[in-house]
Amino acid sequence: MVLTWNIIRVVLIIIVLVNEVAALLTVFREKRDIAATWAWLLVLTLIPVIGFIAYAFLGRKPTRHRMERIQSATQLELTEAIEEQKKKFANMMKPKKQTRRTYWRTVMLFQNLDDAFFTRHNNVEIFNDGHKLFRQMFKDIEAAKKSINIEFYTIYNDQIGNQLRTILEQKAAEGVEVRVLYDSWGSRGVKPSFYNHLRENGGEAAQFLMTRSNLFDFRINYRDHRKIVTIDGRIGYVGGFNVGDQYLSRVAKFGYWRDTHLRLIGGTVYSLQQRFIRDWNATMQGTDKQILHYRRFFPPIKVENGTTPMQIVSSGPDTQLETIKLGYLRLINAAQDHIWIQTPYLIPDDSMIDALKVAAHSGIDVRIMIPCKPDHPFVYRATQYYAWMLANEGVTIYYYDNGFMHAKTVMIDGKMASVGSANLDYRSFKLNFEINSFIYDSRIADQLEQIFMEDVRHSHVVTPAMFAQQPRWLRFKQTASRLLSPIL
Incomplete structure (x- = not known):
């Protein structure tokens, strides 16, 4: 023994x-x-x-081959188009005299880091309800004449997913060029055969970077979290909604799904379409499916009647710049009066924490709204930990009670704003491919702030005293999850 x-x-x-x-x-x-x-x-x-x-x-990083595909696709047949666009819109690349210096510095940041185009005359329509969003999006898709490009983290095989697929099949049969790009993990359960009829009708669909299957490539990190739709190179969509019944409040677990998405018309759609083409070409590298005849997709951009100046900014693990995070920091550091943020996942790194602390202790009104319920246990407990930490620093923390808060919005002083796919967490900053719009328009910022105040009516403030009264076991889970925050 x-x-x-x-x-x-x-x-x-x-x-x-x-x-x-x-x-x-x-x-x-x-x-x-x-x-x-x-x-x-x-x-x-x-x-x-x-x-x-x-x-x-x-923990595993993408293979070097995959990163090289993305990096090389960035330059693939697009360098000339970028230069042409810069020359063509040279007068739009400089702000008018009345444009605030703060705006211009932010614009310059994104131009230098991401070649992000600054365009003025855009129409922006805000959607914060899934039913209204998809009703308008499907209407625009059904009216398409030339091209439909769609890129989502999630497209499920459910009621809304099948509705989208049917419309795309019909448009492909009419001769419209249809391309669908989706993430294999985010759209788990959807097999490539889901799009067979679309392909038979002349359309195309592919998993981002041509992942064979989650069985052989089961990395949860480094996913395509972008949400992009462009129609005829004229209408674009970007924001937080994916394609699935849960995003239309049809799943009891989440209840009402509260998100924010934008419908765009104007020169900024050029940037959305360019990002899609880069991702598509990286996925289709070595095949005859790449988009090389880019001029057909970038006709001269007509200046619309809109008045919203904005940029489309992307980031991902193919670069170390963390461009969207730096953009968030730029907005936060530029604030003079208030900073209002909505995010489902609040797991900021040290630089973001310090920026929020400095703002709060400088007398700036900092408010952050997060969900009252989890969709990922460890992530939610870490979110609660950082909410408690920031509440102790003078940040007002709201728990949204009317369902699940999934919006990714940042609003500064009623003058600047950001709406997109990036959360306020490590995953969005370092691990996933993201895309955001940065808006320099007090009218749109004011609309977003009005939506925020309406959400406040369905929320409750969580004070440091309330956090202190939590059960010890819950506080232990929050602290333990916080230790894992860099890898959540």
């Missing part, structure tokens, strides 16, 4: 030692920021075997 226990002890010691060595080799063989490195070392060390399973899903 003694011998048996000695053998077991030796085996356990060997397992622990092997696990420690494997953990060190696994974590340090890939370059990543120090917070994520320590978080993964903690997981792999304290949870042998299971930690490595978690790493397989959450």
